[in-house]
Amino acid sequence: MNPRNVVVAVAxxxxxxxxxxxxxxxxxxxxxxxxxxxxxxSFAIDAVxxxxxxxxxxxGAGMFYGRFNDVTGTIVFDGASAAGPQFDVSIAxxxxxxGNDKLDGHLKSPDFFNVAEHPKLTFKSxxxxxxxxxxxxxxxxxxxxxxxxxxxxxxxxxxTAEGRGGKRCGFETVFTIKRSDFGMTYMLEGxxxxxxxxxxxxxxxxxxxxx
Amino acid sequence: MIELVLKAVAAPMLxxxxxxxxxxxxxxxxxxxxxxxxxxxxxxxxxxxxxAVSVFVQEGAPRWPPAARWHGTVYAIAAAALxxxxxxxxxxxxxxxxxxxxxxxxxAAGFVSLPxxxxxxxxxxxxAVVAVLALVLGVASRRDGGWxxxxxxxxIFTVLSGLFMQSHFAKAAxxxxxxxxxxxGGGVLMPARLAGRFSVAGAVTVATVTxxxxxxxxxxxxxxxxxxxWALPTVSLLxxxxxxxxxASKTGLPRKMIGLAWIVVCCGAAAGLxxxxxxxxxxxxxxxxxxxx
Numbered sequence: 001m002n003p004r005n006v007v008v009a010v011a012x013x014x015x016x017x018x019x020x021x022x023x024x025x026x027x028x029x030x031x032x033x034x035x036x037x038x039x040x041x042s043f044a045i046d047a048v049x050x051x052x053x054x055x056x057x058x059x060g061a062g063m064f065y066g067r068f069n070d071v072t073g074t075i076v077f078d079g080a081s082a083a084g085p086q087f088d089v090s091i092a093x094x095x096x097x098x099g100n101d102k103l104d105g106h107l108k109s110p111d112f113f114n115v116a117e118h119p120k121l122t123f124k125s126x127x128x129x130x131x132x133x134x135x136x137x138x139x140x141x142x143x144x145x146x147x148x149x150x151x152x153x154x155x156x157x158x159x160t161a162e163g164r165g166g167k168r169c170g171f172e173t174v175f176t177i178k179r180s181d182f183g184m185t186y187m188l189e190g191x192x193x194x195x196x197x198x199x200x201x202x203x204x205x206x207x208x209x210x211x
Numbered sequence: 212m213i214e215l216v217l218k219a220v221a222a223p224m225l226x227x228x229x230x231x232x233x234x235x236x237x238x239x240x241x242x243x244x245x246x247x248x249x250x251x252x253x254x255x256x257x258x259x260x261x262x263a264v265s266v267f268v269q270e271g272a273p274r275w276p277p278a279a280r281w282h283g284t285v286y287a288i289a290a291a292a293l294x295x296x297x298x299x300x301x302x303x304x305x306x307x308x309x310x311x312x313x314x315x316x317x318x319a320a321g322f323v324s325l326p327x328x329x330x331x332x333x334x335x336x337x338x339a340v341v342a343v344l345a346l347v348l349g350v351a352s353r354r355d356g357g358w359x360x361x362x363x364x365x366x367i368f369t370v371l372s373g374l375f376m377q378s379h380f381a382k383a384a385x386x387x388x389x390x391x392x393x394x395x396g397g398g399v400l401m402p403a404r405l406a407g408r409f410s411v412a413g414a415v416t417v418a419t420v421t422x423x424x425x426x427x428x429x430x431x432x433x434x435x436x437x438x439x440x441w442a443l444p445t446v447s448l449l450x451x452x453x454x455x456x457x458x459a460s461k462t463g464l465p466r467k468m469i470g471l472a473w474i475v476v477c478c479g480a481a482a483g484l485x486x487x488x489x490x491x492x493x494x495x496x497x498x499x500x501x502x503x504x
Contacts, residue, residue: 106379109431110279116326116431117280183278186382190214
């Protein structure tokens with residue numbers, strides 16, 4: 001074989017390898033999904049890159065948003081399996097953050113989350129059903145304000161990747177609950193605050209150190 | 212907001228006033244001693260009923276075990292009022308009202324289990340303070356405290372309501388407002404000679420309500436900048452001990468004025484210091500635009 005052809009072939013193969021490697025490491029969604037873990041792994045929820053947001057109708061007018069900053073727990077996941085992910089999520093009720101200290105203080109009081117008595121909001125999944133390649137229907141027990149209720153929510157797998165010192169996976173879900181079901185009835189009468197709460201949870205799990 | 216005040220403050224106040232009016236009507240019968248004891252028992256029951264109704268209006272029907280730990284205060288206060296009612300018989304003796312104080316203390320220590328202050332030491336201390344204050348106020352209530360009882364009560368529970376409001380615990384603030392309204396409304400409705408005679412029954416209830424609610428505020432205000440101010444309404448109860456009688460021997464001032472002044476200074480200090488500490492804590496700009504209502 002002509003040595004020149006050999007050099008060209010090696011250069012092409014090396015170039016393709018670089019492009020594919022770059023894709024799997026940095027491209028969102030599609031690239032990450034290709035790097036699905038082959039075995040069941042337990043990811044620790046990265047509190048820095050995970051958040052839980054809530055939305056409530058205020059005075060029958062605007063939609064008011066708040067968030068919880070301290071989200072911890074574990075995700076057990078095998079992207080290749082149809083069994084779906086398992087979640088054990090714990091949220092510190094005292095980490096509620098609306099950008100207003102006085103409002104945060106009221107949300108922590110017995111009028112709402114009663115942080116002194118119920119410092120954690122938790123979700124523990126019991127089963128998961130694969131809806132499609134990216135979506136699972138996850139059922140489990142949601143505990144808020146000391147009251148536990150069953151919850152089923154559609155959870156999107158947002159990707160899996162390796163880099164920055166460890167393997168990571170991401171999930172996101174949006175669901176709606178009634179706060180009255182959990183014994184939170186303050187300002188419900190008269191429509192001061194709506195009963196329905198839209199909850200948005202974004203979780204990033206990691207194996208290894210990471211950042 | 213107006214609906215809440217009507218339901219959780221005005222309605223309990225009217226119930227308390229109705230109880231006091233009924234006691235007044237009953238008090239027309241019998242001798243003087245019996246009348247005064249009925250009046251005092253009515254105060255105790257009226258204040259406890261006002262608090263209980265206000266909590267139930269906001270939180271729903273009572274349950275056991277309570278849905279939230281602070282609901283235990285309702286049972287403690289109701290028990291104290293019933294114990295006071297039981298000791299309001301004409302055959303009341305020092306021994307029986309001492310037993311009432313001890314009973315109220317046991318009820319407070321038994322029913323009140325609040326987060327962060329539910330150790331044996333805390334609950335024992337709560338019971339001891341209730342017992343001592345119930346005894347001291349019980350002795351003081353044997354003499355005519357006049358208008359200081361209803362006016363002082365209104366001041367104490369208004370300030371407790373304000374402290375709860377400052378600590379963002381609006382439901383307890385409203386319930387304290389109901390007791391304050393009951394004190395004020397009852398003071399206006401009752402004839403002067405009955406309004407000032409809380410008797411042992413009323414005294415035991417006032418002591419229990421004040422101490423238990425002060426501790427409740429302390430327990431649910433873990434990030435409060437000056438938590439010790441929750442003790443000042445309890446300290447102010449000594450004003451009821453000063454008030455009975457005509458004039459202080461040293462100053463020549465009316466004892467009722469001195470008693471009320473003590474209550475106002477203690478409660479005013481609690482409200483003022485707490486407000487100042489919270490305002491200077493942080494986020495003044497944000498504080499000014501948020502109200503729990």
